[in-house]
Amino acid sequence: MRIDVPEGSLFGPANLPYGVFSTPGTAPRVGVRVGDSVLDLAAALGDDVFAAPTLNPFMAQGHERWAEVRRRLTDLVSAEVPGEAVHAVADVTLHLPVEVADYVDFYASEHHASNLGRLFRPDAEPLTPNWKHLPAGYHGRAGTVVVSGTDVVRPRGQRKAPDEPSPVFGECRRLDIEAELGFVVGTGSALGSTVSTSDFASRVFGAVLVNDWSARDIQAWEYVPLGPFLGKSFATSVSPWVVPLAALGAARVPTPVQDPEPLPYLREREPWGLDIELAVTWNGEEVSRPPYREMYWSPAQMLAHLTVNGAATRTGDLYASGTISGPAKDQRGAFIELTWGGKEPVRVGGESRTFLLDGDEVSITATAPAADGTRLGFGEVRGRVLPSRDG
Template sequence: MTRIEVPDGSLFGLDNLPYGVFSTQGTAPRVGVRVGDHVVDLAATLGDDVFAQPVLNGFMAQGHARWVRVRERITELVSGDVPDAAVHAVSDVRTHLPFEVADYVDFYASEHHASNLGRLFRPNAEPLMPNWKHLPVGYHGRAGTVVVSGTDVVRPCGQRKAPDEDSPTFGESRRLDIEAELGFVVGTGSELGSPVPVEEFEQRVFGAVLVNDWSARDIQAWEYVPLGPFLGKSFATSISPWVVPLLALETARVATPPQAPQPLPYLRESSPWGLDIALEVELNGQVISRPPYREMYWSPAQMLAHMTVNGASSRTGDLFASGTISGPERDQRGALIEITWGGKEPIQVGGEERTFLRDGDEVAITATAPAASGGRIGFGEVRNRILPAKGAQR
């Protein structure tokens, strides 16, 4: 038996307990929980086949009351002695995509980000579209290309047309970018024809992950009118392997910034679901931005209510992301296009001037939130490397 020691200041103490899917050499992927620098095998300790599955979907579908009970049992379990065979050093495990993604929706909920992009893309118009303060603007992305942290990202090819070119050319993206976001995972879905009220957010949403919504700005700029982003986004969306339970984020809840005009009734919250989560974005080991989630205009409860208000059903494994998280300051912006103002204002990284991503670059996004015990809890990281394009016709 083993007593798991949680190092002082660990971001994975008993007030976090994030779930993931892991494997060790020669074993099948299964559900585990991270405690300090260890992963506890839930299939081996809790005696429920739902944890022997290679995705969290089965457990997530069991619903909120079950999530509460399992969290209590895990707390008891890891406060005592745990069988040796059920405990692995986090450095010894491989983490997998933690859940099967049903539908993937990406919102656009940061006023700073939407305003910055409006200024960059439509310099002679109002930065925000007329609808922006009335509803959380969002669109569907590609569920099949959501990948887990550690998966290399191949630079995409596609059609691009610079403003000074007559016609598009085919080739590798020259403006490959990141988008630092938070994603929310639906545990218990809702039926066709039954909108989810804002109040049901915490009953239905299982947890949150970090998201890097890779964006090929040149492909996107050429393709996106009038039906929105498509290939500029669909080549890859990376998520962190540990799903932080919504139950661990109670202490992080804050009010969203003031919403004016007042939203329509279906978007009004009776209790706030803004979240005081602090992100960090590293490029090749150097912090280039610290996006503050608490600045987000629309809350995730409002996003879910909006996404279903037309009667659309939701399913276990639906992932909805916040959109790029940007604060008011330059070093709080969650995308390179904003940080470098469309590539015109480079930043210094590793002694070089940098704008968009180069082959070989490594991007890591991390985040922490205040914990119930007074310390902080962590989201782990989403970290990926950029590989050169394959077979680009240059």
């Protein structure tokens, strides 16, 4: 059969993102999304590396193999494929596509970092002195990275208002999102070695959307001096489809001007970002359109920084950009910025809203220019807030 690609689909032959799916009674395995279909790669290509429940074994085969498989798939989807290898996307269950090794979250948007600086440290300069010299980042919890559609239980923890003498324990009252882009490392690097900015394309397999759920009240009380911990570690959602780096060539744009010039290990001949337009939807209503092209630090610079001290990387490492915020208010990728710390509510579903309530659902989507002149889509990353649980 030929796979039908509907007019205007964001999953045309110039995209071909990879995911892990199952159908009732079958084991999770690797598939590629084409239009509204999923192509079962183990069945279509007869290669057991795609029968695995994660993309890791395929990613570990390296970037020449990724290119070869993409060429075969490009040919295949314009020709006949065995009918039994094709499933309607509506009929499959999508799983976490990658076994996450280490998870790092950066802070690469100048607009976001400035906004959060003003909100968290109102008496200081918005950007810390190091911010324009290095892509600031921290390690997050790999074991709580979950696939889109996973419900998020409202976390509990300690919080303390500035005017209270001591902390109280309870449900998070300032539950927030962060709309981010995440990069998946395909082939690792050895302990004691580095990955230069020019090695980026041979190391990074693809990109996903990330929602870095954030408990702002827990975070504000805990984060000095060791950084975010329980305010973030309860859940990080990712989209089910990994868009290959090879599909994002037409989306390349220069980064904003970097001044001061970065140190040599962070330089690229032409530092490049990606013209990816995100959309954040809150209970079905679009509230923000964060533009990835505004990010100060490039994807290659983040990886070069992460490894400059000789830290090893592994297949399945995930590093995210940090919240994507543009200069305009309706381009902010976190509700704490959009509502200015809760002081400037937004209208959602006819109500005045600040942070997330139980039952709220947030969805993040994104599109980018594709090589064939169309636009390509990232899979949606969606999550619903469930009430806190005891014990």
